[in-house]
Every structure is written in C-alpha cells, then in structure tokens.
Amino acid sequence: MIDSEKVAVKSPDEQGAHLIEELTYDVLSDLHVAQSLYNIRIFVDPDEPVFILYGKLAGSLPDIKISDVATMTHTDDGLKLDVKNERYVNELLAKLIENYGKANILQIDRYTVLVATDEDIPDETIYEPSIELRRKVIDSIRRIAPEGYRIIKHEIAKNHILFIASEEPIKEQWVQKGYQLLKEAGV
Amino acid sequence: MLEPIMYTGGVYRHDELIELVEDLGGHVLQKNVMQLEVVLLILVPADDITAVEEKAKELLGTINRAPLIGTEIAVVAPSLAYHHMPHPTCDIAEYLRRNGAKTNIIGLARGVGRRAAQMTKSERGLINEHDLALFILGDFLSCIVDVKYQLYEDLEVPVIVTGGPECDAVPYAYAYIGGIGRRAKGFHRESEFTILDSIVEKISTALDQRREELEKDPLSVSPFRLMDEITQQIPEVNENLSPTPITMHLDGMRIKLPFDEYCKKVKNVKLTEGPILSDVAEVRPSYMREYIILKIKTKSVAGFAL
Numbered sequence A: 001m002i003d004s005e006k007v008a009v010k011s012p013d014e015q016g017a018h019l020i021e022e023l024t025y026d027v028l029s030d031l032h033v034a035q036s037l038y039n040i041r042i043f044v045d046p047d048e049p050v051f052i053l054y055g056k057l058a059g060s061l062p063d064i065k066i067s068d069v070a071t072m073t074h075t076d077d078g079l080k081l082d083v084k085n086e087r088y089v090n091e092l093l094a095k096l097i098e099n100y101g102k103a104n105i106l107q108i109d110r111y112t113v114l115v116a117t118d119e120d121i122p123d124e125t126i127y128e129p130s131i132e133l134r135r136k137v138i139d140s141i142r143r144i145a146p147e148g149y150r151i152i153k154h155e156i157a158k159n160h161i162l163f164i165a166s167e168e169p170i171k172e173q174w175v176q177k178g179y180q181l182l183k184e185a186g187v
Numbered sequence B: 001m002l003e004p005i006m007y008t009g010g011v012y013r014h015d016e017l018i019e020l021v022e023d024l025g026g027h028v029l030q031k032n033v034m035q036l037e038v039v040l041l042i043l044v045p046a047d048d049i050t051a052v053e054e055k056a057k058e059l060l061g062t063i064n065r066a067p068l069i070g071t072e073i074a075v076v077a078p079s080l081a082y083h084h085m086p087h088p089t090c091d092i093a094e095y096l097r098r099n100g101a102k103t104n105i106i107g108l109a110r111g112v113g114r115r116a117a118q119m120t121k122s123e124r125g126l127i128n129e130h131d132l133a134l135f136i137l138g139d140f141l142s143c144i145v146d147v148k149y150q151l152y153e154d155l156e157v158p159v160i161v162t163g164g165p166e167c168d169a170v171p172y173a174y175a176y177i178g179g180i181g182r183r184a185k186g187f188h189r190e191s192e193f194t195i196l197d198s199i200v201e202k203i204s205t206a207l208d209q210r211r212e213e214l215e216k217d218p219l220s221v222s223p224f225r226l227m228d229e230i231t232q233q234i235p236e237v238n239e240n241l242s243p244t245p246i247t248m249h250l251d252g253m254r255i256k257l258p259f260d261e262y263c264k265k266v267k268n269v270k271l272t273e274g275p276i277l278s279d280v281a282e283v284r285p286s287y288m289r290e291y292i293i294l295k296i297k298t299k300s301v302a303g304f305a306l
Helices: A016-028 A086-100 A128-143 A172-184 B014-023 B048-058 B089-100 B121-128 B143-148 B190-216 B224-232 B237-239 B257-268
Strands: A009-010 A039-047 A050-057 A070-075 A078-083 A107-109 A112-114 A125-127 A152-154 A160-168 B001-011 B026-033 B036-045 B062-065 B072-077 B102-107 B132-136 B159-162 B175-177 B247-251 B252-255 B283-286 B292-296
Touching: A009 A016, A016 A039, A016 A128, A039 A172, A050 A128, A050 A172, A078 A086, A078 B247, A086 A107, A086 A112, A086 B102, A128 A152, A128 A160, A128 B014, A160 A172, B001 B014, B001 B048, B014 B026, B014 B036, B014 B048, B014 B089, B026 B121, B072 B089, B072 B121, B072 B175, B072 B247, B089 B102, B089 B132, B089 B190, B102 B121, B121 B143, B132 B175, B132 B190, B132 B252, B159 B190, B224 B237, B224 B252, B257 B283
Parallel strands: A009 A039, B072 B102, B072 B132, B132 B159, B159 B175
Antiparallel strands: A039 A050, A050 A160, A070 A078, A078 A112, A107 A112, A152 A160, B001 B036, B001 B062, B026 B036, B247 B252, B252 B292, B283 B292
C-alpha cells in the first residue's frame, strides 16, 4: 500500500476528483507500481477536456546481463551455458536465438543450453527492468486517464513522468499547466 | 401470480422438484448442473410456494427469492476495455444473474468520451430487444448529466444508469444509482453490496411498472405457456448448448435457433385452442447472431386472449 499523501487530484468536479484519487490507488497497487510511481499530482477537467498527470519515478533494478543469469564453459559440443537464475531463461534464449539463429541453440534440460560456437559470447544485456517498469507505469496511467482521451502527449525523464491526455488536440496552455505541476512538485 | 424463485441443491432427486413445479402449474426456466450441484430458476404459483419449500427442505436444498427471473437485461458499458471491465461491469452483471436475470454485457463501439460518444443502429436494436438496459458510466457528473444521455435517449426500453458521483436523477433515465463509477477493485464491503442491492431493487420496480403497463392491455397468451408449446413442438431447441435455449422476456422471448431455417416452424406452432403462433405473436430476426425474437401481441392487437 502507498500512503495517502502520495496522490493529489485537482478538478473543478470535487466528487470526480475524489473518485479518481481512489481509482489511482487501486490501479497502482493492482499493477504493482505503487512503490515505483509516487508524489502523483493529477489535474482533470472534463469540461475542457483534459487530464494531466505528473508522477515521480523511483529507480529500478540494474539491467540483467547474460553473465548474471548463466555461466559459460567451452565443451566439445560447443559453448555450454549453465543457468543460475531460471527467471530470465526466456529472455536469454531470445537473445541467443537473435544472435546465433534457432538452429544453433539447443536447450538440453531446464538449466543447460548449448550454443554451437567456439568463441565466447559477448556479455549483452538481456533484460532491462527500467523498461519493464516504464511499460507498467504507462499502462497504469492509461488506465487512470478517462478512456475517451486518446490524444496523448507525454514526457518521460529518468525520474519523472508527465502525461497529458485529451479528446481534443493538445493545447499549449495544458502543457504549461503540466509544467506548473512539475514546479509545484519541486522539479 | 407466479413467484420467481431460485433453487440450489444437489443433483440427486432434483427431478422430483421439477415434477412438483410442473404439477403445480409452474415453469422451469433454467437448469444449470455444475458437477453435483444444480441451480434451477423456477416460477411457482404464489399460493403453492410452501409445497415447494417443503420439498426443497426434504432434498436439503435452499430456496431464494430471485425477483429478476424471466427477464433479460442489457448491461451496457461505453467499451469493453479495462477501464470498465471486469469491475464494475462484470460484477454488476454477475449480481443480477444471482438474482435470476439473464444478462448480456454490451460494449459499445463508440461509447467513450464526450465528443464521439454515440450508438449505432444495430446496438440500439440489440438493446431494445431486452427488457431493460443498465448503463455503467464513469466518474464525472457533468459527463453523465450533460452528455452521456445521448446514448440512451432514443431507447424504447427503460434505462437505469449507474455512475460515480451522487445525484438524484439524470435525464431520460428511469433511475440513477451513484457510488460506483470507474472501479479497479471488486465489490467486497457491505456498503458496496447495499449499492448492488439498490440496483436490483430499482430494476425490479422498473420491471414491475412495465408489468403493470402490460396488464392494462394484457398479452394474448402467457409467454411461459408459449415457451412450453415451442419446446414440445420444436424439440431441436433443446439441442442448443446455451444455458437458456429460450430466453424469456416480459412480452416475448428470444429463441436460440437460426431464423432462416426455423422461422416457418416457429410461426406454425399450434396452440390447443386453435390459433397458430403467428396469430398471437410477431416473429422477427434478432440482432443477436441469427436468433429469433418473438414479441407476443397484446389482446387489442390479436383480438383475443387465450
């Protein structure tokens, strides 16, 4: 759960603002981003119509590389990868297939993968938690925003997100309002 | 006067209850067998309800009053996206089903937003086939009061609207129920169940009013009697895998058979007094799949009542 000071909703419609606030809490905890998006400020005016959301993004886990998931040893059959962390096997296999082709990869059991190569494979990133987090955050914001607001302008920086949505083409004054929310939040 | 009740009990000997209901002049509208449990939606003459209660007690089953039995309700959401599903649309539809209604969830093609919100002719036709339409709207009062009524102002069936903000009434709707709106969580608290109960209550009163209107110019034949005749004379209807091969409406029914193939057969169903079905009811294709919609003519239109 996140604490109640984390979401502040402003709207000419007070009842609507309260309901959107409740919805925000539920959506964030449903999608497990309650700890990752905080200090949320929302301005919503259905008469304009506009929905502006500003939120601070928490830092995410570091990127996962091949060496974090498996150890490599050269054998007569080719390069053998012993999987240490099964959680990322799918991403590992996808990366290997992308680099070496499906015909050159053989997964003999849950924890062992053979690659038909005599050389060391470069220690590439196979999974970026930050991208996954952003995807979840954007998904949750789109669930909070009214569904009819399909015209979207957003800005994602390393530690904040600004999201403006409307039914009409985005007006300059809404963008300014968004930056004002940023200022209020001390960015 | 038929009393709508829902029986829940074991499969063992439940046929005795069905026989009893039929002997008393009641009707079994739906039978759902789920492994060893059976749920029956039945209509029993109000005077004989104690006999059914005793039988249910003997079979260790339970009986609940389900006021919406024999009606088909359209639960209409602006879209089928996660903004409205599964909460609250599915939760409300499920609660209505537990009260005996047959519900259909309808997601509009262009129901969202303010500027583009509209309803197509086929959507309107489909909703008008039901007994009542329940609209699940959002959080902002100005949208609900000033804009969204455009979706349902032309409907012929009574409309009940639910939304987030509290408000006494909205234009063109029979009733408005606040406190729901867009939700990302289910209905768990007692206060939330009170809201669901109030929806059922409002729907019951709206349907009672419709029944009263029908009584002023009664139907030429009881829809339940017509249902029994159709099931007997067109046995193919029982081969349909739908839980309700014949879905009852207040003034007719939806028969889940292809219209082109069975239209003539349905029109020619014989009634013991002499007339055939087309004398007492209007048969037309449904907007839902290829089904048949049957609207029973009133006494003034048919010229007689059976």
